[in-house]
Amino acid sequence: MTVRVRIAPSPTGDPHVGTAYIGLLNWCFARRHGGRFILRIEDTDRTRCTEASAQAIYRSLKWLGLSYDEGPDVGGERGPYVQSERVALGIYRRYADQLLAQGDAYRCFCTAGDLDAMRKAQAAAGQPIMYDRRCRQLDPAAAAARAAAGEAHVVRMKSPLEGSFSYPDRLRRQPFTKTWAEIDDQVLLKADGWPTYHLAAVADDHLMGITHVIRAEEWLNSLPKHIWLNQRLGFTAPEYVHVGLLRNADKSKISKRKNPTSLLWYERQGFLPEALLNFLGLLGHSHPEGKEQFGLAEMGAFFDLDRINVAGPVFDLAKLRHLQGLWFRALPPERMIAEIHRAVDIQAGELLPLLRERMTCGGDFMGQAEPFYAQTVAHHPDELVPKGLDRAQARGLLEQLQAELRKYLAADGAQWTAAALEAFLRELLARRGQAAPGATAEQQAQAALWQQKAVYMLLRVGATGRANTPPLFETLERIGALRVIERLGAAAGRLK
RNA sequence: GCUCCCAUCAUCUAGAGGCCUAGGAUACCGGAUUUUCAUUCCGGCGACACGAGUUCGAAUCUCGUUGGGAGUACCA
Structure with a gap:
């Protein structure tokens, strides 16, 4: 049996980081087992899904490099891969009819108002909130007639009334267990004739030959319905595996109010796919030897589904930034x-x-490079005065530096390169920093000002307008003699 | 409310009865390199939620408590 896994995002809003996370796990699982990774679009909610959103999903997955072997825009033998197209083919209706015919489903004519009132009463009574199954008693033939006459209705599954359900999720200590009595008669077909997630996903997973469904924990509670549907429809169910949900810092399910969840945002921010994927690969999973930086292909090789930790990881942007730095600089x-x-x-x-x-x-480039491109820079007087000096002393030094550099340039064979500038400035510091024998007190004080730290900082801030820059001499070289001298003058002017 | 899931440093994690006075990474704090910043390197801070039990021995197994999360839709 060859492994076939899928991700089945719903095209509402921006492509979600959770989709990338689940996609990564599935992609790796497929890769690890020589299987196929499939994309299916679940657009059965006609009020919320858009084509633009579906397109954005394709684009984001490609951007990330999570390439799928089958999917809406790449084709495949088990298509179509968009559920709205499958609705048109009558696929889901056929299964709903089968369940109806088998007595495993029934038509329900309750209105939204009916259901609302029912739930309110249940809440008031402290009862579990679920459909009270009142339409389950309806005579099927009579119900079919009402439906044929055009009465609005949905189709619900006839959940077992007793017994219990147990499923050994391979990632959890104990089998997941529920009693059937607490499982709702889930709507399978909506009033508009479209399927709900439950029917559509089960049908398509079967039709598409999906062997493993690796999905988020939010689906765990509806697992009994999915297993039941598989059974009643005569399918061999895939293996279901539930992984933890990505969390906000407060541990709630990740949301766009508290975290950037849009993959488009990460792309626009300049995050590299490698970094995002690497980061996601560290959530709930880890390299067997503790290695922290790894690429997609590598992860596909060491990924082990059984080593996934289902406690929901907090999505920590600081760690992503760190990884981004590593990947970017490399x-x-x-x-x-x-x-x-x-x-x-x-x-x-x-x-x-x-x-x-x-x-x-x-995006960091411009912030750093601005002094190299700009004609002039803005100096902040406070930054221009090195520690230990006053304004007048700083101004004096700036003016003298400007004069010295002018003189240096005027000399024959003067070179404006980092190496030459370094040699010149070192010589200058040695020369000016030493008072001649028998110097006056004032001359000695002047000499004392020519400290390397202060002078270099003055040059740095004077030439660039900022205290943090790349190494000084290279910086001066790139900015060029003309602009450096000009800026030193402007800086001195700011201290008047 | 009801049901289910989960529980190691602030965060991501290693750890599947003795290798654990709990290891790594991020963040934070120091130090080194350096003319500043950054990079890099070194060091520090810092956790087995709590209580019983099983065992010669428990972070690891069991039960309970507490805490957190999810589900409870004609959304997925």
């Missing part, structure tokens, strides 16, 4: 440049060596 230059280009329309190549280890994503 990018080959062409790809890093492409990432930067994706964020800003600029030629980044020259500055890359200077900035790469200071970035976590392409």
Whole structure:
């Protein structure tokens, strides 16, 4: 039996990070067992699903590299892979009819109002809230006649009234157990003739030859219904495995109010698919040797379904950022440049060596590179005064530095390169930092100002307008003599 | 309310009776490298929810308590 697994997202809103998570687990499971990974679109909620959303799902999965062997836009032998198209084929109606004919389902004519009142009464009485099965008593022939006459109705499953249900989920200590009495007569076919999730998923999983359903824990409670449907429909049920739900920091189910859940957001932010996937791969699962950074292909090789931890992991963006940094800085230059280009329309190549280890994503580039591209920079007077100096001293030093650099440039064969600048400035510091023998007290005080730390910082802030920059000499080189000298003057001016 | 699931550092996790005075990673805090920032490297902080039981021995098994989560839709 070859493994066939699927993800079955519903195309409502933006593609969800939970889809990527479950997709990753399924993808890895398929890969690990030489199986097939399938995408199916579950768009049976006509009020909420959109084509645009389905398109976005395809795009996001491709962006992530979670390629599927069969799916709406790639085809396959068990299609169509979009449930609305299967509705048109009458697939679900046929199964509903089969259940009706077998006496395993019945027509229900209760209105929304009826159900609402019923639930309110149950809540008031402290009873479990579930359908009271009043239409189950209806004569099937009479009900069929009412339906034929056009009366609005749904089809419900005839859940067993007694006995119990038990299922050994391989990830849980104890088999999952329920009594049938507490299982609702689930609606299978809605009034509009479309199936609910339960019928549609069970039917399609069977028709598509799905062998393992690896899905989120939120489905655990409806497992009995799914097993029952498989049985009554004469299917061999796939193995169902339930994994933990991604959580917000407060442990509630991940939501867009408390976390970025849209895959589009991660893409726009400049996160790399490698980083996101790596991060998700660390949730509920781990590398057997504790390795933290790994790629999709590698994960496909070591992934072990039985090692999944079902306690719902908190989705921690800080860890994702860390992994993003690792992946980003390890990018080959062409790809890093492409990432930067994706964020800003600029030629980044020259500055890359200077900035790469200071970035976590392409979007960081401009923030760092601005002083290199700008004609002028804005100086903040407070930042311009190094510790231990006052305003006037800082201004004096700036002016003298400007003058010294001018003089340096005017000399024959002067070079404006990092190495030459470093040599010159070291020599300058040695020269100016030492008072001549017999110097006056004032001269000595002047010399004392020429401390490396202060001077370098003055140059840095003067030339770039900021205190954090790449290494000084390379920075000066790239900005260029003209702009550096000009900016030093402007900086001095700010301290007047 | 009812039902079910889960429970190791703040967070992600390793750990499937002795290798555990509980290991790694993130975050945080120090230090080293460095002209700043970042990178990198070193160090620190820091957890088996609680209570019984089983056992020579329990983070690991059982039960209870507590805590958290999910489900309870003609949504998926």
